Amino acid sequence: MRVGLFIGLLGLVPSVTAYAAGLELVYSLDRATQGISISKNGRKFLSQRYSTSFPPQIVELLSDNTTTLYPDAAWNSYNSSDPTSNPRKTFVSVDGARIGPDGRYWVVDGGSTGVNGSTKLVGVNLTTNAVDKIYYLDNVKASDSGVDDVRFSASGKIGYLSDTAGALIVLNLTSGHAVRVLASSDSATAWFPMMYNGTLVPGYGGADSTLAVGLDQIEVSPDGTYLYYQPCNGGMYRIKTAYVDATLTNATMAEVLGDYAEPFSLTPSTGGTTIDGDGNVYVSDTNLLAIWKVTPEGRATILVQDDALLWTDLMWVSADKKLWLPASQMRPGSDGLMADGPNYIFTYPIDAGPSPIDHA
Ligand SMILES: *[C@@H]1O[C@H](CO)[C@@H](O)[C@H](O)[C@H]1NC(C)=O
Ligand SMILES: *[C@@H]1O[C@H](CO)[C@@H](O)[C@H](O)[C@H]1NC(C)=O
Ligand SMILES: *[C@@H]1O[C@H](CO)[C@@H](O)[C@H](O)[C@H]1NC(C)=O
Ligand SMILES: *[C@@H]1O[C@H](CO)[C@@H](O)[C@H](O)[C@H]1NC(C)=O
Numbered sequence: 001m002r003v004g005l006f007i008g009l010l011g012l013v014p015s016v017t018a019y020a021a022g023l024e025l026v027y028s029l030d031r032a033t034q035g036i037s038i039s040k041n042g043r044k045f046l047s048q049r050y051s052t053s054f055p056p057q058i059v060e061l062l063s064d065n066t067t068t069l070y071p072d073a074a075w076n077s078y079n080s081s082d083p084t085s086n087p088r089k090t091f092v093s094v095d096g097a098r099i100g101p102d103g104r105y106w107v108v109d110g111g112s113t114g115v116n117g118s119t120k121l122v123g124v125n126l127t128t129n130a131v132d133k134i135y136y137l138d139n140v141k142a143s144d145s146g147v148d149d150v151r152f153s154a155s156g157k158i159g160y161l162s163d164t165a166g167a168l169i170v171l172n173l174t175s176g177h178a179v180r181v182l183a184s185s186d187s188a189t190a191w192f193p194m195m196y197n198g199t200l201v202p203g204y205g206g207a208d209s210t211l212a213v214g215l216d217q218i219e220v221s222p223d224g225t226y227l228y229y230q231p232c233n234g235g236m237y238r239i240k241t242a243y244v245d246a247t248l249t250n251a252t253m254a255e256v257l258g259d260y261a262e263p264f265s266l267t268p269s270t271g272g273t274t275i276d277g278d279g280n281v282y283v284s285d286t287n288l289l290a291i292w293k294v295t296p297e298g299r300a301t302i303l304v305q306d307d308a309l310l311w312t313d314l315m316w317v318s319a320d321k322k323l324w325l326p327a328s329q330m331r332p333g334s335d336g337l338m339a340d341g342p343n344y345i346f347t348y349p350i351d352a353g354p355s356p357i358d359h360a
């Protein structure tokens with residue numbers, strides 16, 4: 001602001017693209033982009049949601065900065081009006097996406113209510129660019145479930161999926177067996193509507209409605225000891241993964257898992273989180289248009305704040321110690337929380353690289 005004023009006094013036009021120090025605009029995309037994942041050898045994958053006019057899709061961002069449907073056009077071809085469209089073999093409603101510790105690109109398909117086979121976790125082999133793992137979640141989800149993101153255990157053998165109805169799905173990737181836990185826990189419940197740029201987020205239920213979203217963000221500490229999670233309105237908890245993993249075989253533990261949840265940090269309304277190799281959790285603040293850093297000791301500070309950080313969602317930490325910030329530009333409102341482009345992806349320097357069990 002001050003710099004702009006002095007430049008103004010000199011008679012020059014103040015730059016409107018002066019972002020907060022350290023914040024660098026790297027991509028400007030036509031489609032609203034919710035998330036970015038970067039493979040070990042630098043390939044970039046985007047999940048594109050939040051559009052008023054297009055269905056959600058997955059694309060690879062190529063080196064000439066064009067995009068191509070990923071893993072192919074067929075997986076991105078679902079058409080609910082076409083009876084020959086197969087919801088088991090297409091993305092029906094992609095949400096979170098992540099490269100896992102096994103090097104696969106994992107896509108969470110929240111699916112559609114009443115469409116069998118549409119809610120699933122899909123694994124793409126980045127060498128063959130072919131889907132080689134699919135876990136259908138019909139049997140574990142509830143009627144109001146919104147399955148929307150995934151993280152993995154240190155062994156890479158257990159998947160943790162968030163369910164915005166306010167629950168966690170624990171999935172044994174070896175057997176395909178899954179349990180839905182924390183559904184009755186306050187720690188997974190949206191106890192307040194979300195905030196966006198100073199006000200409550202409007203809901204889908206008419207003029208006076210507000211949007212409240214349950215358990216959404218999840219992270220696993222780099223040593224695999226803790227699972228962090230929170231409802232979208234914030235209030236982050238952590239719980240030992242040993243207890244979480246036991247729910248796969250111990251029905252009593254599945255019932256009482258919430259008793260083991262520890263309050264961790266009073267985080268704000270959030271679009272997305274990520275974690276670095278030192279175990280710092282980054283939390284996008286949809287209200288102050290900022291990114292918070294929460295240390296493993298639970299000390300929370302604002303790392304960077306800028307009006308351009310509009311609904312930053314699925315962030316990524318790269319090996320060159322940068323935090324990648326897809327500011328999805330989602331603007332809550334009567335369109336039902338959708339935005340059209342342009343969409344910006346920023347980077348911001350941090351002190352650590354990726355977590356070995358989170359980013360391949
Ligand atoms: C693609 O975008 C990157 C990041 O902004 C930029 O460095 C590069 O020059 C662009 N490449 C082309 C071919 O436009
Ligand atoms: C979806 O399917 C319907 C019925 O077959 C067809 O009329 C429509 O053009 C399709 N939409 C797209 C985008 O392909
Ligand atoms: C979906 O699956 C359920 C349970 O297997 C079955 O009863 C139902 O008929 C299926 N619906 C469709 C549309 O295939
Ligand atoms: C991906 O495919 C390659 C080539 O077939 C194979 O060597 C590799 O093990 C696969 N990756 C995973 C994670 O299974």
Ligand SMILES: *[C@@H]1O[C@H](CO)[C@@H](O)[C@H](O)[C@H]1NC(C)=O
Pocket residue numbers: 158172173174175245248249
């Ligand atoms: C996952 O399933 C495999 C195969 O059934 C089993 O050996 C393993 O113990 C299970 N893991 C957990 C954590 O329950």
Ligand SMILES: *[C@@H]1O[C@H](CO)[C@@H](O)[C@H](O)[C@H]1NC(C)=O
Pocket residue numbers: 197198307310
């Ligand atoms: C945030 O709110 C302020 C105050 O009403 C307004 O000036 C600004 O344009 C808003 N920003 C966005 C991105 O909506």
Ligand SMILES: *[C@@H]1O[C@H](CO)[C@@H](O)[C@H](O)[C@H]1NC(C)=O
Pocket residue numbers: 250251252253256
């Ligand atoms: C199952 O979990 C309950 C609740 O935490 C615990 O008391 C019990 O010892 C566990 N059972 C086994 C076999 O580990």
